[in-house]
Amino acid sequence: MPEQTQEFGKFGARGIKGHEVVARRLDDLAGGIATPVTARRGLMARLRYLTRSEHARAAAREAGLTVTDRTLKAWLEGRRGPSRKNLERVDAAYRAVRRKNVARHLLGRLNARGGTRVELHPLNQSQVPRPHQRVLEFRTLNIRRWDRIVDAWAQGDDSALDAAWVDQIVDLGSQWGQYEYVSNVGFAA
Structure with missing residues (x-):
């Protein structure tokens, strides 16, 4: 062998x-969001996915997105933008949460x-x-x-x-x- x-x-x-x-x-x-996180559209789509419910927010925190709710709100409203490091965290959290959400369906x-x-x-x-x-x-x-x-x-x-x-x-x-x-x-x- x-x-x-x-x-x-x-x-x-x-x-x-x-x-x-x-x-x-x-x-x-x-599957998932094709637009890169560096584009405004890609960032907003990921943030909406990660903040659409309390369960999604908890999963995002567990996946490493540890910014405050106030910061998330500012990002969603466009008053502030995330740093490069936070963009990477948003993308990593999105991928982790997406994997967990589709795993059961994909397994079937x-x-x-x-x-x-x-x-x-x-x-x-x-x-x-x-x-x-x-x-x-x-x-x-x-x-x-x-x-x-x-x-x-x-x-x-x-x-x-x-x-x-x-x-x-x-x-x-x-x-x-x-x-x-x-x-x-x-x-x-």
């Missing part, structure tokens, strides 16, 4: 950890009809010298239970997401270690 990669990229291979690509794909499926879609087919695109070996290249191929895998993956993603827990992802790709058999780093992971819900 292969071990996890210790020195990825030593010979020039390029790729991304599979769980990071899965997190990006889940973020895409979750991914687990429906016996799971979701996942396509694993191997890492890029174009810069690896010929003697060190491995034979890698496009692989597919059906993940039937997404609970741990979606829960770790919704919590923003990178190490738990990595562990949950590795537990799934072990189903590839003895070649699973070759797909710890990939160029892309594709799935739809």
Whole structure:
């Protein structure tokens, strides 16, 4: 059984950890506000999302947006604007709250009809010298239970997401270690 990669990229291979690509794909499926937070429209949309109810405000505080209600009101009315650091906090809080809000719905879609087919695109070996290249191929895998993956993603827990992802790709058999780093992971819900 292969071990996890210790020195990825030593010979020039390029790729991304599979769980990071899965997190990006889940973020895409979750949708959200496309306008950047630096634009007035994007900021206002995020602030309205984070302040529309007391539950949303509590979730925003829990996610790291710790400004006073008076400051939030001034931002919403346009009397003041947030600093660059607070813009980053608003965006991070929005992503965290959005993940938690859509996780249950997304989980239902991914687990429906016996799971979701996942396509694993191997890492890029174009810069690896010929003697060190491995034979890698496009692989597919059906993940039937997404609970741990979606829960770790919704919590923003990178190490738990990595562990949950590795537990799934072990189903590839003895070649699973070759797909710890990939160029892309594709799935739809």
